[in-house]
Amino acid sequence: MAVLPLFLCSSLVFLSSVVAQQGLQNGFYSSSCPKAEATVKSTVQAHFNRDPTLAAGLLRLHFHDCFVQGCDGSVLITGASAERNALPNLGLRGFEVIDDAKKQLEGLCPGVVSCADILALAARDSVDLSNGPSWTVPTGRRDGRISSSSEASNLPSPADSVAVQRQKFAAKGLDDKDLVTLVGAHTIGQTDCLFFRYRLYNFTATGNADPTINQALLSQLRALCPPNGDVSKRVALDKDSQANFDVSFFKNVRDGNGVLESDQRLWGDAATRTYVQNYAGSIRGLLGLRFDLNFAKSMIKMSSIEVKTGSQGEIRKICSQFN
Ligand code: HEM
Ligand SMILES: *[C@@H]1O[C@H](CO)[C@@H](O)[C@H](O)[C@H]1NC(C)=O
Numbered sequence: 001m002a003v004l005p006l007f008l009c010s011s012l013v014f015l016s017s018v019v020a021q022q023g024l025q026n027g028f029y030s031s032s033c034p035k036a037e038a039t040v041k042s043t044v045q046a047h048f049n050r051d052p053t054l055a056a057g058l059l060r061l062h063f064h065d066c067f068v069q070g071c072d073g074s075v076l077i078t079g080a081s082a083e084r085n086a087l088p089n090l091g092l093r094g095f096e097v098i099d100d101a102k103k104q105l106e107g108l109c110p111g112v113v114s115c116a117d118i119l120a121l122a123a124r125d126s127v128d129l130s131n132g133p134s135w136t137v138p139t140g141r142r143d144g145r146i147s148s149s150s151e152a153s154n155l156p157s158p159a160d161s162v163a164v165q166r167q168k169f170a171a172k173g174l175d176d177k178d179l180v181t182l183v184g185a186h187t188i189g190q191t192d193c194l195f196f197r198y199r200l201y202n203f204t205a206t207g208n209a210d211p212t213i214n215q216a217l218l219s220q221l222r223a224l225c226p227p228n229g230d231v232s233k234r235v236a237l238d239k240d241s242q243a244n245f246d247v248s249f250f251k252n253v254r255d256g257n258g259v260l261e262s263d264q265r266l267w268g269d270a271a272t273r274t275y276v277q278n279y280a281g282s283i284r285g286l287l288g289l290r291f292d293l294n295f296a297k298s299m300i301k302m303s304s305i306e307v308k309t310g311s312q313g314e315i316r317k318i319c320s321q322f323n
Helices: 004-010 036-050 054-067 095-108 115-129 149-154 162-170 176-187 215-224 248-254 261-265 270-281 289-302
Strands: 190-192 234-236
Touching: 036 054, 036 095, 036 115, 054 095, 054 115, 054 176, 054 289, 095 115, 115 289, 162 176, 162 261, 176 248, 176 261, 176 270, 176 289, 248 261, 248 270, 270 289
Parallel strands: none
Antiparallel strands: 190 234
């Protein structure tokens, strides 16, 4: 961890040209709660120091928030019929980090900082802490008043074809480039065996494994996820580089080392393959900045999906409950 600050400086991406998105603005809290962003950052840092895998959890949490009801904190609400209880959301992690940041912010400036913004900021800080890029997050989101598990079908499934992935992202205003770039988030984090074991043994009832899996990876994954083993066993999404936000995920997809079927399929479609190839070929340094830069740009787009601003929604007092 001692070398971290060096990496952070070298990979910082400035996006001052991106100022306003969907009614959001850079530094929305600069006068109403000047310490808002620093408080989120120090909270994420403290939790990350104890458990670095929370960075991946927080990044995914923001994605799942944005795809259902927009980026409005709807994923944070607890309750039997809430979004958080939908099948694709059962493995989400990092809620305690958001609750912790909110608690501190309610002490500093009560009723001012939305849970939706805390999530967007925490996702940015998590990427930064994982040696990835940093960017300015436009803020001013308001928290939603609806959270329903039945709406989580908007979320992509790991068995989705590229056509379906494309359609689900397009429905949120995100194109092929955004899709490939944002799925690059799988450069950090893990998956349960549950989500890919079907590829290893009797894929599409052929009796064989998914033929697109690299043979060496296939042996490793079979050892980690035996036919009758524990489906909740965790496996890295980015072989050999799961804690580092880098381009190795794209090299893995190129080489048949994608763990999720949806990730590997990005190599089988001509349009998405071009982006994978481009990122896989880049070297950290001069060309490596391209994934960093595009990730920051696409995150700002994703973070702006169907946001509520102005007098819409509310500013929750507790992130897991409506006021
Ligand atoms: C086609 C689109 C996508 C599909 C099908 C997909 C699917 C999945 C699945 C099945 C997992 C494993 C969950 C678990 O077992 O806990 C996962 C993990 C993850 N996803 Fe995605 N994902 C997609 C796009 C994204 C995007 C756009 C982001 C963020 C920008 C993202 C960030 C993550 C992260 C960071 C993890 C690791 C979480 C952890 O370690 O706790 N994913 N994804
Ligand atoms: C694969 O699945 C199909 C359909 O369920 C089944 O008929 C077949 O026997 C299975 N093959 C193996 C090798 O398990």
